[in-house]
Amino acid sequence: xxxxxxxxxxxxxxxxxxxxxxxxxxxxxxxxxxxxxxxxxxxxxxxxxxxxxxxxxxxxxxxxxxxxxxxxxxxxxxxxxxxxxxxxxxxxxxxxxxxxxxxxxxxxxxxxxxxxxxxxxxxxxxxxxxxxxxxxxxxxxxxxxxxxxxxxxxxxxxxxxxxxxxxxxxxxxxxxxxxxxxxxxxxxxxxxxxxxxxxxxxxxxxxxxxxxxxxxxxxxxxxxxxxxxxxxxxxxxxxxxxxxxxxxxxxxxxxxxxxxxxxxxxxxxxxxxxxxxxxxxxxxxxxxxxxxxxxxxxxxxxxxxxxxxxxxxxxxxxxxxxxxxxxx
Amino acid sequence: xxxxxxxxxxxxxxxxxxxxxxxxxxxxxxxxxxxxxxxxxxxxxxxxxxxxxxxxxxxxxxxxxxxxxxxxxxxxxxxxxxxxxxxxxxxxxxxxxxxxxxxxxxxxxxxxxxxxxxxxxxxxxxxxxxxxxxxxxxxxxxxxxxxxxxxxxxxxxxxxxxxxxxxxxxxxxxxxxxxxxxxxxxxxxxxxxxxxxxxxxxxxxxxxxxxxxxxxxxxxxxxxxxxxxxxxxxxxxxxxxxxxxxxxx
Numbered sequence: 001x002x003x004x005x006x007x008x009x010x011x012x013x014x015x016x017x018x019x020x021x022x023x024x025x026x027x028x029x030x031x032x033x034x035x036x037x038x039x040x041x042x043x044x045x046x047x048x049x050x051x052x053x054x055x056x057x058x059x060x061x062x063x064x065x066x067x068x069x070x071x072x073x074x075x076x077x078x079x080x081x082x083x084x085x086x087x088x089x090x091x092x093x094x095x096x097x098x099x100x101x102x103x104x105x106x107x108x109x110x111x112x113x114x115x116x117x118x119x120x121x122x123x124x125x126x127x128x129x130x131x132x133x134x135x136x137x138x139x140x141x142x143x144x145x146x147x148x149x150x151x152x153x154x155x156x157x158x159x160x161x162x163x164x165x166x167x168x169x170x171x172x173x174x175x176x177x178x179x180x181x182x183x184x185x186x187x188x189x190x191x192x193x194x195x196x197x198x199x200x201x202x203x204x205x206x207x208x209x210x211x212x213x214x215x216x217x218x219x220x221x222x223x224x225x226x227x228x229x230x231x232x233x234x235x236x237x238x239x240x241x242x243x244x245x246x247x248x249x250x251x252x253x254x255x256x257x258x259x260x261x262x263x264x265x266x267x268x269x270x271x272x273x274x275x276x277x278x279x280x281x282x283x284x285x286x287x288x289x290x291x292x293x294x295x296x297x298x299x300x301x302x303x304x305x306x307x308x309x310x311x312x313x314x315x316x317x318x319x320x321x322x323x324x325x326x327x328x
Numbered sequence: 329x330x331x332x333x334x335x336x337x338x339x340x341x342x343x344x345x346x347x348x349x350x351x352x353x354x355x356x357x358x359x360x361x362x363x364x365x366x367x368x369x370x371x372x373x374x375x376x377x378x379x380x381x382x383x384x385x386x387x388x389x390x391x392x393x394x395x396x397x398x399x400x401x402x403x404x405x406x407x408x409x410x411x412x413x414x415x416x417x418x419x420x421x422x423x424x425x426x427x428x429x430x431x432x433x434x435x436x437x438x439x440x441x442x443x444x445x446x447x448x449x450x451x452x453x454x455x456x457x458x459x460x461x462x463x464x465x466x467x468x469x470x471x472x473x474x475x476x477x478x479x480x481x482x483x484x485x486x487x488x489x490x491x492x493x494x495x496x497x498x499x500x501x502x503x504x505x506x507x508x509x510x511x512x513x514x515x516x517x518x519x520x521x522x523x524x525x526x527x528x529x530x531x532x533x534x535x536x537x538x539x540x541x542x543x544x545x546x547x548x549x550x551x552x553x554x555x556x557x558x559x560x561x562x563x564x565x566x567x568x569x570x571x572x573x574x575x576x577x
Contacts, residue, residue, distance in 0.1 A: 196446040198434045198453075201423075205431050208420040215380065215418070216493055217406035217435045226441065327423050327473070 070239025111236020156250025411495025
């Protein structure tokens with residue numbers, strides 16, 4: 001069996017990311033464990049976006065909405081658990097929880113429902129209108145969070161003690177990294193399966209030629225909507241992890257900067273490539289940390305890097321290293 | 329006609345002052361090739377768009393397989409078995425020829441919401457798709473991306489897709505356009521046999537092909553059908569000769 005260049009690069013990326021926190025601990029620099037965790041979580045968020053953007057060609061400028069909703073799901077549930085007050089939803093009350101498995105389920109569900117609502121309306125448009133309408137929806141969630149004093153409003157919401165997973169002590173950074181890393185791998189597996197499936201074929205064909213897909217009797221709208229929902233669910237899960245990493249949720253998770261960063265991550269790494277979002281997230285965090293340490297204007301250099309990718313390496317980092325994508 | 333596969337009655341479509349389709353009626357019977365000819369700008373493609381559902385007529389009825397389909401969209405009409413090839417090839421350019429046809433097979437099986445099984449190891453998709461490609465003579469090019477196929481090969485691929493859909497009727501918009509004489513000849517032979525599977529509404533500029541294939545010909549000029557009948561009837565029609573075929577006298 002021959003291994004393609006892209007597979008070799010993917011395996012290398014997976015191993016580098018996995019080794020990073022262990023090496024950091026050996027070197028006595030525990031802070032780098034947090035950086036690696038941040039890479040895994042942002043990578044996961046971008047895997048979600050890549051499903052819509054890379055496979056479906058849906059340039060969502062509103063994925064911060066799903067990221068933030070996941071974050072608030074974690075924050076709100078944890079704050080109720082900490083205060084010992086049930087969450088009153090009108091018809092019924094829900095106890096708060098500090099169990100991540102519950103938090104993740106709620107985050108994924110909330111992200112999916114929000115994506116269904118946003119997708120139902122915005123997928124009727126295309127091109128620049130789609131970009132603008134997804135942005136508008138995300139900004140609505142942002143201002144909603146700001147004006148909601150019960151959960152911190154503009155100040156955000158702290159998670160006093162990181163939520164827990166049965167049998168794993170998530171307070172130990174390396175353990176929490178491994179939890180995030182495992183979820184990242186799971187999401188990548190789901191992405192790979194979807195890409196190769198009948199659904200994935202219909203989704204990718206809808207990106208390439210909508211009229212052709214309709215003329216053979218497949219409705220592009222329905223395919224895109226389902227893809228958008230799955231995409232929102234994955235990104236919402238990463239938001240919950242992000243909140244628990246920082247032990248803090250704030251409206252900034254919902255802002256358009258976040259949506260933009262997710263797009264930048266996907267583009268840097270390689271649109272539509274399986275490990276593109278992970279490569280992009282690693283690059284992004286390195287930029288943020290290394291250049292951010294040197295200058296406050298590190299985003300200027302990020303812009304230069306993005307420009308270079310768009311002008312000279314359209315396939316992003318993965319495309320640059322592994323060559324053009326093949327469909328079989 | 330009760331037994332027509334496709335029947336268009338009194339179809340009208342205007343773009344502001346321009347009457348692109350003016351009271352057009354025509355039908356397609358089982359086993360026949362009905363050619364639609366006319367000069368450039370006569371409204372042939374506009375008519376095909378209305379039949380396929382990409383364009384809504386201002387008035388008139390379209391029946392397909394005995395059911396009115398005027399209110400249905402492109403997707404529903406395609407699902408009923410209206411197979412279409414485009415004037416300008418319309419394919420998924422990044423996908424191989426095989427994957428383009430496989431998508432049609434999967435649509436016919438009604439199964440586009442399966443998320444996990446890999447298509448490239450799915451014999452129930454690959455085998456029918458290869459069979460369609462073989463019928464149009466494209467089997468050796470199955471793994472080539474559609475974007476890298478020659479112009480003629482893309483036209484063949486469009487027909488392979490329509491075949492794989494199990495179409496009940498074919499709408500072919502200039503399938504010979506841009507093909508060499510050799511390609512036109514072999515496609516003519518192919519369409520001649522294809523009519524037994526499902527009738528064909530053929531828009532075509534290649535008069536040799538039209539006169540060789542058509543059971544009936546309708547001539548469209550300025551959005552109106554000025555003549556309709558057998559090849560001989562239409563060729564003899566004085567108005568057609570004046571408007572389109574070019575009367576030498």
